[in-house]
Each structure stands twice: as C-alpha cells, then as structure tokens.
Amino acid sequence: MTSTEHSIAAAEAHSAHNYHPLPVVVASADGAWMTDVEGRRYLDMLAGYSALNFGHRNRRLTDAAKAQLERVTLTSRAFHHDRFGDFCAQLAELCGKEMVLPMNTGAEAVETAVKTARKWGYRVKGVPDGRAKIVVAENNFHGRTTTIVSFSTDPEARADYGPYTPGFEIVPYGDLDALTAAVDENTVAVLLEPIQGEAGVLMPPPGYLAGVRELTRERGVLFIADEIQSGLGRTGRTFACEHEGVVPDMYVLGKALGGGVVPVSAVAASREVLGLYRPGEHGSTFGGNPLACAVALEVIAMLRTGEFQQRATELGDHLHSELGLLAGGGAVDAVRGRGLWAGVDINPAHGTGREISEKLMAHGVLVKDTHGSTIRLAPPLVISKEDLDWGLDQLRTVLGAG
Structure with a gap:
C-alpha cells in the first residue's frame, strides 16, 4: 500500500464522510504549489476557498506567527x-x-x-x-x-x-x-x-x-x-x-x-x-x-499596500480573457467571476465538474467542483503569470481545447 493509499484508507475508516476530497494527500506546500506524500507537485488553483489568498507558507505571515508563538x-x-x-x-x-x-x-x-x-x-x-x-x-x-x-x-x-x-x-x-x-x-x-x-x-x-x-x-x-x-x-x-x-x-x-x-x-x-x-x-x-x-x-x-489587489486585477483580467476563449470554443458553457476568481461551467459532453477536477489533478492542477458541472478557479494572489498560464494549458488539454 502506498503512502497515499494508506492515508486515504485511514481517513475513510476513521473520519466522518462529510467531505468528498480529491484523492491527493498533501504533505507540504509553498506559494501556489503543493506536494503530495509521493513527491508529486500540484498547482493550487483553489487556495483553500480564498483562505490562502497570500499563498502557502507566506514568509511574512509565518514569521509573524513564529514570533508570536514564542x-x-x-x-x-x-x-x-x-x-x-x-x-x-x-x-x-x-x-x-x-x-x-x-x-x-x-x-x-x-x-x-x-x-x-x-x-x-x-x-x-x-x-x-x-x-x-x-x-x-x-x-x-x-x-x-x-x-x-x-x-x-x-x-x-x-x-x-x-x-x-x-x-x-x-x-x-x-x-x-x-x-x-x-x-x-x-x-x-x-x-x-x-x-x-x-x-x-x-x-x-x-x-x-x-x-x-x-x-x-x-x-x-x-x-x-x-x-x-x-x-x-x-x-x-x-x-x-x-x-x-x-x-x-x-x-x-x-x-x-x-x-x-x-x-x-x-x-x-x-x-x-x-x-x-x-x-x-x-x-x-x-x-x-x-x-x-x-x-x-x-x-x-x-x-x-494595494499590491495584492493590483495583482488580482491584472492576473484576473488575463484569466478571464483566456477562459473567455474556452467559452467560445464549445468546451465551456459559461464563465463568471471577477479578479482571480472564476466559476467555469463545463459542457456536459466533456464530463462533470468532479470528473474534470480529477483529470486536472492527474495533470498536476488542483481545483474543486461545485453543483455538478461547475469548477471554481481561485489561485493564490501570489501566483505567477507563468504558473497561471501553465494551469490554464492543463485545463485546455483536459477539455481537448489545447
């Protein structure tokens, strides 16, 4: 049994099934990236439902926490x-x-x-x-x-x-x-x-x-x-x-x-x-x-400082521009949102939101579905444009729109 299988089996056996997580077991994270127990890296495009706006282990925040812990x-x-x-x-x-x-x-x-x-x-x-x-x-x-x-x-x-x-x-x-x-x-x-x-x-x-x-x-x-x-x-x-x-x-x-x-x-x-x-x-x-x-x-x-608001504006404009092209290609029925936040309605012919989330996971990108056909994209505000584009490339590949 792999470390991933062991962790998931223990969770399934001993925790209430009030969530249906994707089958990934995160062991560490930094910025916009997470690494699982097998050493595989994933781009976090959910950011803890916006709890991680400033990324994983943001240095300013962890330093503040460490100082207060003492x-x-x-x-x-x-x-x-x-x-x-x-x-x-x-x-x-x-x-x-x-x-x-x-x-x-x-x-x-x-x-x-x-x-x-x-x-x-x-x-x-x-x-x-x-x-x-x-x-x-x-x-x-x-x-x-x-x-x-x-x-x-x-x-x-x-x-x-x-x-x-x-x-x-x-x-x-x-x-x-x-x-x-x-x-x-x-x-x-x-x-x-x-x-x-x-x-x-x-x-x-x-x-x-x-x-x-x-x-x-x-x-x-x-x-x-x-x-x-x-x-x-x-x-x-x-x-x-x-x-x-x-x-x-x-x-x-x-x-x-x-x-x-x-x-x-x-x-x-x-x-x-x-x-x-x-x-x-x-x-x-x-x-x-x-x-x-x-x-x-x-x-x-x-x-x-306004730095993070500005990043969300600039990268968000880019995100929605790219997603808009997908919406015009048939794989995506609709895109909504503002800033670095988007709801993407997947055309049912391409799969459910859960199925697309699982396929994206296999391509190294983590998102979460909601209400059947929709996936949500909410990457940390610290994500680089290069990483954002890479994540969007994986979405295009999964949807056959690449």
Missing part, C-alpha cells in the same frame, strides 16, 4: 493582551468602520452578524421582541451551523437538521424587486454575498448591490455583506462591494484574514451597531487570541 498564544478574553487593541483598530480602519468583533471561523462571524442585527433591531429600530426578520438570497452559502442552514436552499446543506431557526425570508439573488417586496417593518437586515462563491461564483446584475444599499438606507435596515470569500483582495479590490462603490453597514470577514495560518474572522460595523454589546452577551474563548491577531495584523499590513 511570546503568548492565548489569554482568553478574560484579560487584555498586547496585540488585541492594534488588531481591532487596524481592521476597523481597513474597513472604514469604528468597531470590530473578532471570532474564529466564518460561520461564527455570520452567527455574530445575525445576533448583532437582531440586537440592533430590538434596541435601536424598535422591532417587537421575537419578530426580527433578516432577508437573504437563494443559493447562498454563509456556513453550516443550524441557524445558518435554516436559510440555505441547498438540500445537501439543509436536509435532516431541522427544526430550523425562524426569522429569515429567502428571495432570488439579484432580484431587487423581490428584495424590496420582502423588506417590511420588522426587517432588521439584508444579508448577502456580493458574489456567491459556493453557488458557482455567481455575479449579481450590474447596479444590484448599489440598489440594495439604497433600499436598506431608505427603509432603515442594515446591509450586511458576507465578504468571507470575496473580500481581502480576491476580486481586485479590498472588498468586492467596492466595485459598485458600495459600503455596507457591516462586513463579515474570515478565511484570508487568517492568512492560511490560523482561523480568524470578524464583523466590522459602526459604534451604533457593535457598541450595543455588553459583557456576557456574546463571546468566544479563542476569538481575538494573540496568535490570530499577530497573523491578521500582518495580513492587514499587506493589504494596505
């Missing part, structure tokens, strides 16, 4: 630590907000956003107790807690987890008229992904986000942007909302905020919103821990 890693929020204040201040500044509430995972940040919106609705807007409503979009992906899957429309994410949490209304993504009709006097927030990642990198119609911003402002409703996947450089801007000149009331952040080193998430909003919390009303033992803050502070410093 000092203190956890205090809990029972005490202050010397990285917390700077992290909160600098993340708030990056977001153009006044306050942040740090957590660990993206799902925890979304849960925090839901709780915060409801608290704001009751204490500020005056919604009757227990009546707060949040409007969300079809095909959303905001996490997998019981509350979050309560407003999912994905049967795989939702089935068998009821009874479900009430207080949510689902409308079609991109339909401003439907959203307008759903907002009533008890609505406290509209929660949206500026680009729907898990759904296949679905783009909203032009002007949609600006329309949502105008509607929520007019109706006295919070606009919450889940930028867990789309934020922090992925689309060519710090936040995907910026492409429409939109500033939401609350950002929900995660994934890349931890630099692929540790899980870090947060919500950022005004003092009017996050200032409502009092001690004991919400918390997390590991949220805002020293190690997380040290890494996230370096992430923030890297984003301030």
Whole structure:
C-alpha cells in the first residue's frame, strides 16, 4: 500500500464522510504549489476557498506567527493582551468602520452578524421582541451551523437538521424587486454575498448591490455583506462591494484574514451597531487570541499596500480573457467571476465538474467542483503569470481545447 493509499484508507475508516476530497494527500506546500506524500507537485488553483489568498507558507505571515508563538498564544478574553487593541483598530480602519468583533471561523462571524442585527433591531429600530426578520438570497452559502442552514436552499446543506431557526425570508439573488417586496417593518437586515462563491461564483446584475444599499438606507435596515470569500483582495479590490462603490453597514470577514495560518474572522460595523454589546452577551474563548491577531495584523499590513489587489486585477483580467476563449470554443458553457476568481461551467459532453477536477489533478492542477458541472478557479494572489498560464494549458488539454 502506498503512502497515499494508506492515508486515504485511514481517513475513510476513521473520519466522518462529510467531505468528498480529491484523492491527493498533501504533505507540504509553498506559494501556489503543493506536494503530495509521493513527491508529486500540484498547482493550487483553489487556495483553500480564498483562505490562502497570500499563498502557502507566506514568509511574512509565518514569521509573524513564529514570533508570536514564542511570546503568548492565548489569554482568553478574560484579560487584555498586547496585540488585541492594534488588531481591532487596524481592521476597523481597513474597513472604514469604528468597531470590530473578532471570532474564529466564518460561520461564527455570520452567527455574530445575525445576533448583532437582531440586537440592533430590538434596541435601536424598535422591532417587537421575537419578530426580527433578516432577508437573504437563494443559493447562498454563509456556513453550516443550524441557524445558518435554516436559510440555505441547498438540500445537501439543509436536509435532516431541522427544526430550523425562524426569522429569515429567502428571495432570488439579484432580484431587487423581490428584495424590496420582502423588506417590511420588522426587517432588521439584508444579508448577502456580493458574489456567491459556493453557488458557482455567481455575479449579481450590474447596479444590484448599489440598489440594495439604497433600499436598506431608505427603509432603515442594515446591509450586511458576507465578504468571507470575496473580500481581502480576491476580486481586485479590498472588498468586492467596492466595485459598485458600495459600503455596507457591516462586513463579515474570515478565511484570508487568517492568512492560511490560523482561523480568524470578524464583523466590522459602526459604534451604533457593535457598541450595543455588553459583557456576557456574546463571546468566544479563542476569538481575538494573540496568535490570530499577530497573523491578521500582518495580513492587514499587506493589504494596505494595494499590491495584492493590483495583482488580482491584472492576473484576473488575463484569466478571464483566456477562459473567455474556452467559452467560445464549445468546451465551456459559461464563465463568471471577477479578479482571480472564476466559476467555469463545463459542457456536459466533456464530463462533470468532479470528473474534470480529477483529470486536472492527474495533470498536476488542483481545483474543486461545485453543483455538478461547475469548477471554481481561485489561485493564490501570489501566483505567477507563468504558473497561471501553465494551469490554464492543463485545463485546455483536459477539455481537448489545447
């Protein structure tokens, strides 16, 4: 039995089958490349669903983590630590907000956003107790807690987890008229992904986000942007909302905020919103821990230069130009996305998304399928143009379009 077969057999036997990973066993990684236990190298074109925007083992981030590991890693929020204040201040500044509430995972940040919106609705807007409503979009992906899957429309994410949490209304993504009709006097927030990642990198119609911003402002409703996947450089801007000149009331952040080193998430909003919390009303033992803050502070410093946003713009334009040629050749039905992020709908005659992902793996490129016929491309922002072109060449070969 090879090392790969042994590792996969052990995982299959002893871990719950809540994922269906490709049959590759990664042993090390650097930049945009990963190496498996047999020594084979693969170009990472997924980047941990955008958690690895800055690449594997980015030197600035690993140095920051190593330095903090030698000092203190956890205090809990029972005490202050010397990285917390700077992290909160600098993340708030990056977001153009006044306050942040740090957590660990993206799902925890979304849960925090839901709780915060409801608290704001009751204490500020005056919604009757227990009546707060949040409007969300079809095909959303905001996490997998019981509350979050309560407003999912994905049967795989939702089935068998009821009874479900009430207080949510689902409308079609991109339909401003439907959203307008759903907002009533008890609505406290509209929660949206500026680009729907898990759904296949679905783009909203032009002007949609600006329309949502105008509607929520007019109706006295919070606009919450889940930028867990789309934020922090992925689309060519710090936040995907910026492409429409939109500033939401609350950002929900995660994934890349931890630099692929540790899980870090947060919500950022005004003092009017996050200032409502009092001690004991919400918390997390590991949220805002020293190690997380040290890494996230370096992430923030890297984003301030604009270097990674510019790379995502330039390489993203190249990526979409090349993918557009594939879409015109019959092997690909459609391409969507922005920056270094693309959803590619494979013509069924060429195979399912899973089959294409497996074929690409055999050619040294790692991607992931979603919703049957779609593969997602989201390479680290540090990828070189040469490596990106090589990866695209492998896709052309697999699709018989080379």
